Amino acid sequence: MEYTIQRLGQLAGVSTRTLRYYDEIGILKPVRTSSSGYRIYGQEEVDRLQQILFYREMGVSLEKIKAILSSPSYDSAKALEEHRKQLLDKRKQLDLLIANVEKTIALNEGRVSSMTDKEKFEGFKQKMIEENEAKYGAEIRGKYGDETVDKANMKLKNMSEEKHAEVTRLASEISDILAEAVKTGDPSGSLAQKTADLHRQWLGYYWSTYSKEAHAGLAQMYVDDERFKSYYDAKEPGTAEFLRDAIFIYTGFKQ
Amino acid sequence: MEYTIQRLGQLAGVSTRTLRYYDEIGILKPVRTSSSGYRIYGQEEVDRLQQILFYREMGVSLEKIKAILSSPSYDSAKALEEHRKQLLDKRKQLDLLIANVEKTIALNEGRVSSMTDKEKFEGFKQKMIEENEAKYGAEIRGKYGDETVDKANMKLKNMSEEKHAEVTRLASEISDILAEAVKTGDPSGSLAQKTADLHRQWLGYYWSTYSKEAHAGLAQMYVDDERFKSYYDAKEPGTAEFLRDAIFIYTGFKQ
């Protein structure tokens, strides 16, 4: 398939000016030009543009992208793996930021009493990501790649070793406070909301990405699924529903 | 709490140059200057900077941010809701992009036979986000907001009414197949992997965004947490571990 400049632009979501600029700086040249000087792009250029956009998405400068793509040691398979990891990092940061907004909203609505200045900027800093970018040089990539994979795996390992005690403590605290909260009968009360908050913290140990929807979904699952329901309702019938309602309120999901 | 320019910069993860520039263009002025002309920032400025960074993160120009923040009709609560939605949109786009990388990797490894040119650029286009940005004008915000909130709420509602039966069916199927799989003793076997796959499908009803990490985390949770563990191990001891191992293999998380 061959593309004119505008068609390629539409396909990839970039402007024709951008494509001309990329030609100008030599990062993406058309496969040929028509008799009248029109730029014609082919299959290779489509794929190369995709790679360029992956790097651009990660904030790599066009100059560096050019160097990377034209390096003789460029390994597209490794690069893709690296992209994947970077994107996952980016999503984690986004999740932090979302949690930040949500906490700020909760603060404004009085559902949460305080927020440190530090917390207010959680998720904005991109230091770790930028450090990764600095390491985007082709040679270090392979080594660093394995390292981060290991780190990702370590997270679960360490968790079961180091933090296991804390998670268990949290879980039992949730259990205790939930029992108290149920007695009040008010899922919007402070005890119930504290339970929901603790539950969220607890989830933090298992989910690298928190979302209100997932939290609310889990809460609904507690009610729908017999095994969860029977666990929660063991001490006091209706506890699963109560917890769900509390979490729905906490996450802002009305029924 | 009062901050010097550098301290505020560190707190928020921006450079001192940036803060001076923000002063220069009048978007964020210090509350006062010390006797020797040093910029001193107070609590209000911290909060304002947070708001600025939220908008900046969404790609709004500083000029527009200035206009928005100084508009008499500016409603910070609504703005925060809007930020939240935009961030969720952004995450959806990121998920598309991640899916794109993963499919490209699969293509390279021959696990997938083809990928259209259109698919190659899935997740790059930010049209929807930009359109939202255009709507960042205060008046449309409220209306558009409620609509998407309603949609999000609908997801859970419909679920409990319509799909409840299917979810329950899935859950019991998982239970059955898992019991069979445990007998084989091989978490990498096809029965175990089918269980993991069903488990993933089942999760799909509760999580709007699936991630391998979260799935693996949940699996680990099944082992760490007594209530889950006792449920799974009821029929056959070691079932929780078995399921975790199967899911680890399924998601690619080695221990």
Added chain:
DNA sequence: ATTGACCTTCACGCTGCGTCAAGGTGTAAA
């Protein structure tokens, strides 16, 4: 042969800072 949607090159302008330069300030140690 005219219209309208394409394409070309050239060139200026903009945003959001990074990065010196040249100097003043605060304070703690020597």
Added chain:
DNA sequence: TTTACACCTTGACGCAGCGTGAAGGTCAAT
């Protein structure tokens, strides 16, 4: 006290990555 050193100031230049004309050629259909 002075010396070091980390902090602060204003001013000015520079840069990436395009957006946005201008002035003109091309292509296909009507």
